[in-house]
Amino acid sequence: MLKTLRTIAAVGIVSEPPPADDPALRVREALPAKIREVLGRALCIRYVDAGSCNGCELEVHALNNPLYNIEGLGIRFVASPRHADLLLVSGPVSRHMAVALRRTFDAIPDPKLVVALGDCGCTGGIFGESYASCGRVANVIPVDVIVPGCPPSPVQMLQGILTAVAAMPAGRMAHGP
Secondary structure (H helix, E strand, O other), X not given: OHHHHHHHHHHOOOOOOOOOOOHHXXXXXXXXXXXXXXXXXXXXXXXXXXXXXXXXXXXXXXXXXXXXXXXXXXXXXXXXXXXXXXXXXXOOEEHHHHHHHHHHHHHOOOOOEEEEEHHHHHHOXXXXXXXXXXXXXXXXXXXXEEEOOOOOOHHHHHHHHHHHHHOOOOOOOOOOO
């Protein structure tokens, strides 16, 4: 044991240098302040999977894990579109989901934001438009921001949400607490 301690004392501390700053952390710092500036409260999101392969859905679920912790950023998911400020939609819109997606969009109080997730939500992806698919989300409802990727990472989703919120003037969203 004494020999090991002498070696440690002679060599000194040997460790890896600290990691470089991660640009993703800057998104995490900017998001809560911008949300409070625009809304004055938490951002409420209604998520709709309009027919995806569930790849995007898994990444959306990752937003709630301890690593990304969006609740701590002032963002929360709500069950009712009537309580939502932002509609997050993934997947190509299947013909069976088109009416439900329109109804969800209409139920969100104005002003509202829509973010389309993934290549399928942005362009229709490999599914495109067919007898079973309406294609991209913008073919069914107006979209404010698209987040490409198959699937997009949670950080890309946070950047898309920040982009949507940042595009709104401060105080524009004034409905309910």
